[in-house]
Amino acid sequence: MRRFARTLVTAALAAALVAGTAGWASADAQTAVTGPPPGTAAWRADTVSGRPLPDPARAAPAEVARFFAGLDASRARALVRAHPLVVGNLDGAPLPLRYEANRLAVTANGEPRFAPLAAPGRQILAFDPRGRGTVAEVFGDLERTAHIAVIVPGSDNDATTYDRARAAHTGPAYTRPAQTGPSHTGPSGMARSLRSATGETAAVIAWTGYTTPVGVGLDTARGRLARAGAVRLARFTDGLDAVGAPDPVLFCHSYGSVVCGLAARHTDATDIVAFGSPGMRADSVGGLGTGARVWAARGPSDWISDVPNVQFAGLGHGADPTSAAFGARRIDAADVAGHAGYFTPGTRSLKAFAAIATGTAR
Structure with missing residues (x-):
């Protein structure tokens, strides 16, 4: 009986949470952004000297870090230019590359709503326009x-x-x-x-x-x-x-x-x-x-x-x-x-x- 009473009290509190909070009915349900960033398909199809690139969906950040540690600067910058949205969101990639990649990604996106993020001096570590x-x-x-x-x-x-x-x-x-x-x-x-x-x-x-x-x-x-x-x-x-x-x-x-x-x-x-x-x-x-x-x-x-x-x-x-x-x-x-x-x-x-x-x- 006590357990049933506690359940009724909890239910009443939950109902209060729903019904008593201002603005409840006007809120919009959101779809969570999940998975790898836009451009992942092109990234997966690319290689460096015949080597596959780390899969953004499966490679651990430590694996990504090892991959970039094995690249020279010119190859790393080429990946930034070719795949800015992927590199900019790739956990484990070197920080300066991510900052540069996200500046390029925001600029290339072209939407005024995101433009302030590309201002000089900003260090954007991740950006996803979805x-x-x-x-x-x-x-x-x-x-x-x-x-x-x-x-x-x-x-x-x-x-x-x-x-x-x-x-x-x-x-x-x-x-x-x-x-x-x-x-x-x-x-x-x-x-x-x-x-x-x-x-x-x-x-x-x-x-x-x-x-x-x-x-x-x-x-x-x-x-x-x-x-x-x-x-x-x-x-x-x-x-x-x-x-x-x-x-x-x-x-x-x-x-x-x-x-x-x-x-x-x-x-x-x-x-x-x-x-x-x-x-x-x-x-x-x-x-x-x-x-x-x-x-x-x-x-x-x-x-x-x-x-x-x-x-x-x-x-x-x-x-x-x-x-x-x-x-x-x-x-x-x-x-x-x-x-x-x-x-x-x-x-x-x-x-x-x-x-x-x-x-x-x-």
Whole structure:
């Protein structure tokens, strides 16, 4: 009888999650971008001195790294020019080649919505124009840094909204694009703010490398997009390892924390930070299956606290990472405003994030 009662309570909470969240019915279901990048068929048909090229769908990043280590500079650059979309997204390929390949890929794509990504000085580590577009950008010197942070954002982020600010103080509508320009709330703004807070001693990657939910709808309550994103995030971190980069710290915001929770056991992250999180698809830190230190933060006015921490019939993402029972290390976020204000300069959360990113947090 008690088990039946608990089931009814859980069902009621799940129903509240669906019915009580503003903007639910207006959200659009998304098709996850998966598999190798456009141009893979031509890449597979090509060779170098009669040798086949590593298959983007099957070759491990370490295998890709060994392949490029055996090429001279002229052959490597020829592959960049012939197959920019493949090289630019090929985890394990040398970083300078990926930056150049993605500049060419964005320029060749010709769509105005992606044009800002080709601006001089930008270090685009991944770019895929399919769907709404995915992108990853590096801030700092990834080849020489001792510390790497990877920011994994949540809903409504893609290659076109990536540089835009978000309203830091409002409810679920926070995810809709606001004005363009410098900000600490969009993925690139979060990365810039964190890098500045570390005294520019850490390289920071804004990784909008998966198909995120749009609005606050069924996609945000389900794990479908997060599971696809987790596969891509795990391969991305394997790619960093393959080129000799330090083990990263993952900073996971909102739905991005669901992605990180599912990817945790498959990455070599030293630390995983969940903030503004609806849950990580685990009951506790132990359930994540990772040796990383796990941290959690939630601001006092973050609307995510109104989302029930349940999993029922495929809806919801489980336990609150800031709860004592979950077992994560708590981050002071008492001065954070809203759902997107965690990287606001001067906040305790940003100071803590910087310490974690540089390995000085205890």
